[in-house]
Amino acid sequence: MIDKQRLKEAFNGFSDKKPFPYCVVDDFFPESLALELSSEFPEFNDSKWHEYNNSIEIKKVSNNWNLFPKTTYDTFRYLNSVEVTTLLEELTGISVLLSDPGLNGGGWHIHANGGKLNPHLDYSLHPKMPYQRKLNIIVYLQKDWQPAWGGHLGIYDHEQDGSCGKLITEIEPKFNRAVFFDTTMNSWHGLCREVSSPEGICRKSMAVYYLTTPPENVDDRGKALFAPTDAQKDDPEVLDLIKKRSQINSASEVYNQADN
16 A cells, blocks of 8 residues: 555654654555545535634544545555554664554544644643554645645744744645654644635645553643744733643633634
8 A cells, every 4th residue: 555665765864853753755655545535535614524723723633433435444444554553663663653543633634725733742642542642644635735825744843941943844735745753752843834725625634643652751741732823922812722722621622712
C-alpha cells in the first residue's frame, strides 16, 4: 500500500531535524488509492462530522469506524497494523510503537474556507490507555490544492520555558503528501495560514497517531495545549478558552462556541 523504499529515504535524517524530528513524504499512497480516499470524504456540511468552532480552531473531524467507507476503513486498518508499526520503529529508532485502533484525535479531518488551527501541543498521555502519544502521521488528500489557499502546516520553535516560539517551517498540504513528526519534544505545530479555498473545496487529511511506553516524569497532559496568536496574547477570553481547552474536565464545553 505504501512504497517502503521511498519511506526509508524520507526518514534519513529524521532524528536530526530541528526544532523536532519530522519528515515529509510525497506520493505517499499509489495515486489511485489517494484519489479513492479523497472521494470517500463526506461533504463538509454532512451530519457525520464533529465540529470544532472557536477562536483557536475551526475544523471538523470524525474517527467513527462505522462511518468509514471500505477503502478508508481498510487504509486506517493497514496504518494501524503491526507491519506498519514495526517498520516505523525501524525507521525512527523508537524502540516501542503501538497503534491506537480507537483513532483518538485521529481519523478524518477537514477544513473549509476560514479553517484555522492555532499552534498547539497534542495530548501527551492517552486518555484511555497507559501510553504516551509519540508519533503522528498526517496525509493530505485534496487533489490540486493551490498554495494560495493556505492551510500550511507550521512547525514552531519553543522558548526556554517550553512555550511556543517562532515559526520555523511551513509545509504545503499538497495532495498525497504525508508528514510524520515526533510529538513529545515541545512539538508546537498548527495551521500557520488560515484556509482560504474556493467554495466546495476543502483541506482534507487523514491522521493516525502512534503510542509508546511513557518515560518517568512524563507530562501527563490529557488534552491539547494551544498557544494564542500574536493578536490574541492579551485577550482574556481567548486565554480562558485555551485554559479550559487544555483540561479533560472542561474541554468539551468550549469545542463549539458558535453554538453558545
